[in-house]
Amino acid sequence: MENIEAMLCAYVEGDLDAAGRAQIEKHLHDHPQHRKLLEELTAMRELVRGLPRAKAPMDVGDSLRQKVERSMLLEDSAAAAPARGRVNRWPQFFGIAAIFLLVASLCFILYKALGPTWKPAVFTQNTGDRMPEMGPAEQPAAPEADVQALAAIPLTAGSDAIAQKAQVFVFQSRQAALQVTQPDLPTIRRRLENSGYGIHGGDVGGGSSAPVLVVVESTDLSATKAQISRFFSGNAGISWDAVPAVSGIKSEAATLPSAAVSAKPTATAGNLADEKEAVESSDLYVARGLTPERADALRQTLMVPRNGSAVQVTVQSAQSLATTQPSAEIVKDIDASKAQYSLRMPTSQPAESGKLVVGTMLAATTAPSFLLNDSRNPSQSLPPVDAVIVLQTAAVPAAAAVPATQPIVTGQTLASPSTQP
C-alpha cells in the first residue's frame, strides 16, 4: 500500500521513472476515475505552490538582534564574573586573617595580663556571716612553684631528676585520690555535748562569727597532729583543747579545757608539752582564736606535701553539726514522746510530740548563726569556740601508694599567717 502511494505521489510530482510511469498510465487507462483524481491532486499542488510568499516582519531581525546582544552581554558578564570574583576574594581572605590575628592578639594580651596572677577566689571573703563549704585548697605558692619546677623538668634530664619528677606526679595523684570522708557528725556532736560544750542556735549576741569545722584526713595522723601543734604554737591568740572520745570520759574535769590553757588564750612554749600530749591523745579538738582566715592558713599548711604522707583538709561551716541526725539523747526524748527536750537550747520548749521536738530542734539549729561554748562552766566566761577540728586517718588506694622511705618533696611549711586576730 505504501509503495503504491509512493508511486502515485511520484507520478503527481512528475519524477517517476519511465517504467513506473508506464505502469501508472496503464492503470489509469483502465480506471479513468483515478486519472481524474490524479489530475485534481496535481492541480491542488499548483494551487499551494501559487500561494503568495509573505515577507517576515521587520522586527524579526531587530528582536532577534536584541536577544542576541542581550545574551552576549550576559555572556560577557558571566565570563568577567570569575575574574572579578578572584580579585574580590582577596579582601575577604585578608579580612578573615585580620580577625584571626586580632583574636589571637587579644588572647595573648589577656593571658599576659591575667594568666600568671589569676587565681580562683579564696574563701576567706565574707566568712563572718556564714562559712561556705570548701573543697581542697590549692597548693601554697612556694611548694606549688617547687612542684611546677619539678614538673617542668624534661624527661631527658638525669635519672635522679626523672625519678623525682615521677615521685611528684605520684604524690599529686595520691593526693587527688584521697577523698575526705564526711565525719560522723552525730558522734562529734555527742562528744562535744558530753564534754560540756553547748550548741546554741540563733544569734546569741557578742558579734562572734559562727564556728568552722575543719576536717583533716591524713595518711600519717601523728605527723599531721604534730604539724597542727606547731601551727597553733606558732600563731598567737590560738588556744585549743582536746575533746576525748565518749568512752574515755570518766571525769568531766578531765574533758574540760585545762585551766592553764583556758586562762592563757595565747599558747606559749611553756605549756607546749602538755598541749602536745593532749593533742596527740585525741582526734577531736576545739579551738578559739582559729578564725576562718587562720583555718584556711592551717589548711594550706597541712596540704603541703610531706615526707611520705598525704593530707586532705576541708573547712566547712560547723552548722552541719546542728543539722545532722538527732543524737541518741534526742532520739530518746522523741521515743519518750512526752519528755522535755533539753538540749540547752535557748528556746527549748516542752515537747508534746517527737515530731515537734525535732521540728523545734531543726528550727533552732539551722538559724543563721550559733555558738559553741562551755555551758557547764558559764562562770569562766570563755569566748565561744571558733573551730572544731576533726582528725581522720585516710586510706590511700593501693595503686597510689609509694614507698615512704623516699622523700617526695623537701618538707616545707608555710610561713606564719600574716593575719593576726
Place this chain on the structure above:
Amino acid sequence: MSGLSGAKYEAEFPSPGGTSRTPATLGRDREVALLLKARGGDRAAYGQIVVLYQDRLFNALLRMVGETEEARELTQETFARGLEKIDTFRGEASPYTWLFRIGMNLAISNLRRSQRVRFFSLDAGGHGGNGTPRRDQAAALIDRVASAKGDSPAQAAERRELHQVVLDALGRVDAEYRAVLVMRDVEGFDYQQMADVLALPLGTLKSRLFRARMALKDELGPYMAERKMGK
C-alpha cells in the same frame, strides 16, 4: 559590537505569483561557510544567516501556523535556538534545512499544544509587534501579486479568494500532512531534504505526501467542484 548586520546578503523578495520557486540563496557552500563561521563565534556571520533566511522561514512557518504573530515568534525562536545549538551543526545538511527542522518542530509542537482548528487567512494574520493590524501588509501583497500578473481588479479578487480557500483548506489538514505540503509545495524541498527534516524513510515520506495531497483534496473538493461548475 558586532551586530546582526549583513544587509548585503538580504534576500530579495521573490517574484510574486509563485513563478519563482527558488528562494534567494548564496549557494550551499557559502551558506555552510557562514554558519561555520558563526559556530566559530562570528556573530556577524549568524546575523547574515538570519537576514538571508528570515523571510523564507517566516513564510514557511506562517503557512504552518496560519497566524502572523505566532509565525513571527516562531521565527525568532528558531533563530535563537539555532544560535544555542549551533555547535550541533555538522555541515551535512544545508544551513536552511537545519534551521527549518528546528522551526518545523517548534511549529508542530505549538500546533499540538493548541489543538485548535486553524483558520488561515491572508489578511487576518494577527497584529504586528506594535499592535497595528497586518491587514495592510497582506492587502499590499495581494495587490502586488495581482499587479505583477496584470490582473484586473476582478481577477485579483478572484485570485485572492482562491488563495484564501487554499489557505483555509491547508489549515484544516493535520499538522503532519501540512508540514509535508509546506515543505514540498511552499519551500520546494526535495524528498531528501524532507526526509532529513522529518527523519522519515523516503518511501514513507512519499506515501505521507500522497496522503497529505488526498487530505487537502478532501478539504478543497467542494470548492474545486463549484469552481469547475462555474467554468
